[in-house]
Amino acid sequence: MAIGAFVGLVGFSNAFEQAWMKMYSASGTDIAVIQQTFLNTSLDESATSKVRALPIVAQATPVIYNVMDLTPEVNALAYGWKADSYELQSLHMLSGKLFRDGQAEVILGDLIAQNLHKSAGDTLQIQGTSFTVSGIFHGPSALEAGAVILPLDQLQQLSSLQGKVSTIHVRLQPLPHGEAQDVYLRQAEAQIEAALPGLRAVPAEERASNNQFVHLAHASAWGTSSIALLIGILGIANTMAMSVFERTREIGILRALGWKRWHVLLLIQLEAVALGLCGGCVGILLGYAALQILAVLPQTAGSVVVTVHAQLLFEALGIALLAGLFAGLLPAWRGAQLSPVEALHHD
Amino acid sequence: MTNAKLQVRGLSKSYDGGRIEALRGVDLSIAAGEYVAITGPSGSGKSTLLHLLGGLDSPTSGDVLFADTQLGLGIDLDTYRSEHVGFIFQAFYLMPTLRAVENVQVPMLGVKRSGVDRSKRAHQLLKELGVDHRANQYPSQLSAGERQRVAIARALANEPQILLADEPTGNLDSVNTARTMEILTNIQRERGMTLIIVTHEDDIAHAAPRRVRMRDGKIEN
Numbered sequence: 001m002a003i004g005a006f007v008g009l010v011g012f013s014n015a016f017e018q019a020w021m022k023m024y025s026a027s028g029t030d031i032a033v034i035q036q037t038f039l040n041t042s043l044d045e046s047a048t049s050k051v052r053a054l055p056i057v058a059q060a061t062p063v064i065y066n067v068m069d070l071t072p073e074v075n076a077l078a079y080g081w082k083a084d085s086y087e088l089q090s091l092h093m094l095s096g097k098l099f100r101d102g103q104a105e106v107i108l109g110d111l112i113a114q115n116l117h118k119s120a121g122d123t124l125q126i127q128g129t130s131f132t133v134s135g136i137f138h139g140p141s142a143l144e145a146g147a148v149i150l151p152l153d154q155l156q157q158l159s160s161l162q163g164k165v166s167t168i169h170v171r172l173q174p175l176p177h178g179e180a181q182d183v184y185l186r187q188a189e190a191q192i193e194a195a196l197p198g199l200r201a202v203p204a205e206e207r208a209s210n211n212q213f214v215h216l217a218h219a220s221a222w223g224t225s226s227i228a229l230l231i232g233i234l235g236i237a238n239t240m241a242m243s244v245f246e247r248t249r250e251i252g253i254l255r256a257l258g259w260k261r262w263h264v265l266l267l268i269q270l271e272a273v274a275l276g277l278c279g280g281c282v283g284i285l286l287g288y289a290a291l292q293i294l295a296v297l298p299q300t301a302g303s304v305v306v307t308v309h310a311q312l313l314f315e316a317l318g319i320a321l322l323a324g325l326f327a328g329l330l331p332a333w334r335g336a337q338l339s340p341v342e343a344l345h346h347d
Numbered sequence: 348m349t350n351a352k353l354q355v356r357g358l359s360k361s362y363d364g365g366r367i368e369a370l371r372g373v374d375l376s377i378a379a380g381e382y383v384a385i386t387g388p389s390g391s392g393k394s395t396l397l398h399l400l401g402g403l404d405s406p407t408s409g410d411v412l413f414a415d416t417q418l419g420l421g422i423d424l425d426t427y428r429s430e431h432v433g434f435i436f437q438a439f440y441l442m443p444t445l446r447a448v449e450n451v452q453v454p455m456l457g458v459k460r461s462g463v464d465r466s467k468r469a470h471q472l473l474k475e476l477g478v479d480h481r482a483n484q485y486p487s488q489l490s491a492g493e494r495q496r497v498a499i500a501r502a503l504a505n506e507p508q509i510l511l512a513d514e515p516t517g518n519l520d521s522v523n524t525a526r527t528m529e530i531l532t533n534i535q536r537e538r539g540m541t542l543i544i545v546t547h548e549d550d551i552a553h554a555a556p557r558r559v560r561m562r563d564g565k566i567e568n
Contacts, residue, residue, distance in 0.1 A: 253440045256403055257454040258429020258505070340403045340428075344440070 002232025007287020026140035080155030096120025096135025236327035252343025276324020433502030492523030
């Protein structure tokens with residue numbers, strides 16, 4: 001169960017991070033401009049014009065992120081974009097049309113539209129305000145497929161963030177011939193930060209893995225998994241302690257036949273590791289099944305694409321192995337300490 | 348270790364913080380290849396003496412010497428049990444989850460021996476004891492006599508110099524008792540092994556060339 005929780009939760013948070021990466025790469029965003037301080041996550045929208053003025057910048061667009069309750073059961077990521085944002089180019093409109101700035105209009109990702117049973121022309125209530133669904137789109141990542149996109153000014157108003165944005169996304173001029181990508185990126189970052197004192201320019205890839213949503217997802221996943229793992233370790237330790245107790249006479253026989261203490265220790269440890277690994281394999285299957293369920297649940301479907309990477313599987317098996325080793329330590333030590341005579345006379 | 352004699356000097360063993368004295372200053376010398384029966388009433392200390400002779404336990408005071416080497420000092424007890432001693436118990440003590448041939452291989456897992464070699468040796472021993480046809484059966488599928496023969500095969504697995512048997516016929520009928528004793532005495536004679544049997548049964552004790560009678564933790568004769 002512990003490994004299942006680990007695969008499910010960490011797999012979920014990894015999928016969430018990958019969705020952010022995909023969203024940035026699909027839109028062609030190279031750099032995100034954010035606040036330097038962690039607690040203050042908004043910046044002035046007016047900074048966008050200063051970024052646009054830099055020769056190295058091709059396009060810059062202000063963005064707001066928020067999480068909105070759409071129904072009591074369904075909440076979704078909401079993006080506030082300008083109607084002329086270059087990021088809209090990565091979306092494929094399935095029906096209807098784009099929203100207009102200053103209008104109470106939204107476009108819905110196909111997944112969220114399906115969950116909400118909405119189509120173009122319908123009305124959607126967001127925090128007491130009525131919006132017209134102007135269109136349905138398909139996005140390159142699960143984060144867009146499950147998202148609501150509305151005019152920047154509308155989301156600023158809903159979030160009480162007039163004149164503020166979460167980040168400014170920047171698309172750079174094409175890479176000059178012969179220049180290295182990372183050098184070019186560092187150069188752009190330096191120019192943006194020089195133009196906007198107090199703000200940070202971070203590569204999109206770094207921003208994808210290092211934003212509040214991903215941080216929260218990773219922290220929740222690892223925190224919950226750690227508790228589950230601790231319970232799992234105690235479970236294996238209890239099983240092994242019972243096994244050693246029930247097989248005390250067998251241990252006595254082995255010791256009487258000349259098995260050394262470390263042979264007994266190794267035997268019990270190997271059993272604990274085998275138990276951990278078997279549990280790990282079952283847990284991986286359970287975790288994968290949990291991810292499949294999360295991928296179709298309305299509450300989480302927008303954040304999950306079921307892809308379990310080999311690294312996560314190796315991590316899960318490694319943790320299962322270590323859990324078995326750790327859980328087997330005390331029972332193995334106690335088994336190895338048994339006196340052959342006392343163990344032989346055990347009922 | 349050509350002269351693998353066993354010697355005990357001033358051997359005492361007490362339990363429960365000294366309140367129970369199982370052995371009180373026992374001195375005994377057993378030559379290599381000797382056949383000895385240890386007899387005495389229940390609680391006389393004969394099994395405790397056998398356990399100490401086999402390195403299953405450590406004395407409270409006194410020494411056990413094997414080939415003039417003190418157990419626990421010159422040779423560690425695990426190595427002594429593994430390489431020089433074979434045990435046969437009244438309750439057989441076979442592993443219930445292992446087949447007969449696997450049970451015979453268990454002591455060989457503690458010494459360097461290839462899997463093929465182990466299997467070959469186990470089958471050879473089972474054949475010598477007339478139970479090779481039962482090699483793939485579990486202990487629960489064997490008769491009491493067959494189980495004891497598998498246990499004897501297991502005791503011989505690492506070619507020990509000393510065979511220690513604690514009431515080896517206690518759970519057997521008269522036919523199997525006679526068969527088991529015939530096997531043990533043949534093995535002792537043919538291989539020149541030291542055989543020490545703890546028994547209640549007079550017939551078995553009298554068949555041994557040397558008898559050691561115990562009472563209240565001491566040797567009577």
